[in-house]
Amino acid sequence: MSFADDTAVTPRGDGTFTTAIRPGWDIAGNANGGYLLALAARALAHYTGRPDPVTITAHYLSPGKPGDAFVRCETVKQGKRFSTATARLERDGVPVLQVLGAFSELTAGGTPERIDGAPPELPPLEDCIAPQAEAGFDPPFMHRVELRLHPEDAGFRTGKPSGVAQMRGWFRLAGGEPADTIALLMGTDAFPPTIFNARLPVGWTPTVELTAHVRARPAPGWLRARFTTRFVTGGFLEEDGELWDATGRLVAQSRQLALLPRPEPPA
């Protein structure tokens, strides 16, 4: 019932892995996109022998319902610093996810640093809001992660969206299980969509593609997250994410392209 257990993969020695999309990571029957990415990334980490996804891109091809799954990895380039490889996650022979990533071993850098940004300012945990609390929305996924939303960003739950396409909050794995860099990938897709706060007539926005950059291994403890959307145009929207660890360090950046469903044609 841990993230580590539920992303475990079994190598078959030929670049393929057996695994399963475990039950309990779903929202309305389909596994969370970040969990699916983590599953493929776990296989890639084994396959490349390098633990940290420095930059990884996933294209979402079909919903991931729980069940036995299969990952096929292929090397693109084995370099001195990066192993670049692809992975394809399938369930029942149906492709769910296509992934391209560069893996490495992240070390604390002694290089020049420059930061124009800061973790989101959040009230203390106890003053933030669990999204499922009292909202009649309690999907299994919300028992695998612990989210505490900034109160200003939680109004969508009660029909009072803030009007700002933003979602900020605290994040950790259920029970405080330590997060590795692969858990960060899940974190980049664990929050409710920014669009829920945007006062647009939009509900479900399926992810077309998600790219995450992992900058550092996270320190133990709660992470702080901020997601924003600036451009809802042409039938698409981006969602930009930042994850900051308990020491105040940026550990991951993400951007996903999501689809704005076309309005239903008149019946």
Place this chain on the structure above:
Amino acid sequence: MSFADDTAVTPRGDGTFTTAIRPGWDIAGNANGGYLLALAARALAHYTGRPDPVTITAHYLSPGKPGDAFVRCETVKQGKRFSTATARLERDGVPVLQVLGAFSELTAGGTPERIDGAPPELPPLEDCIAPQAEAGFDPPFMHRVELRLHPEDAGFRTGKPSGVAQMRGWFRLAGGEPADTIALLMGTDAFPPTIFNARLPVGWTPTVELTAHVRARPAPGWLRARFTTRFVTGGFLEEDGELWDATGRLVAQSRQLALLPRPEPPA
């Protein structure tokens, strides 16, 4: 000598294409990364039968010196709205670029729109600065594109970087050749690095990965571009880009992860 000619590819009927990394698109001997991406994207557009790269990711594997080249495309998923496919660009059997993208036909959307952003405010063209002018830096690439930098962002040329990791300016193909959505990909990597303005002891920052989202086909005319870097940490930096067309519409967003070269060890 046009962008269209210099990104032309010849299909061999089996998902592979012969082409060439044409001379003249290089900076110090290596082709511009956006040009290389455009070359692979041109093959993918042919291969999928869909002209517009909605979201495309490239991993840069080795420098692209001019010469005969080869692109191998493979289908990931042929969907109703998107064709997802991979491409590998090779020169002399050496992989240069690995690409994963979703292609479609972009149409003007009647969907809800929301924009929290605007094109960069730029002085008129004649008051902006061609980067190669009077700077002793005149690589072949600068004759294939026309850039006009915001004067505030051009100080790096004369040893007076602004201190802001930003680069803004006008962009078009040489001679005003119309830009298609594949030319936009090149535009996302056509400007001098933001880091040149950051007052950091950093020169060359090779691209590890670049992802671009194309939102719309550009109207004719000059494009406006803005590139910014917020986080130089852990030996990496991101560069976020926006391209806006002459009608003031966002046509592309991009983010690349670049490598901060490790300091040379003492001799």
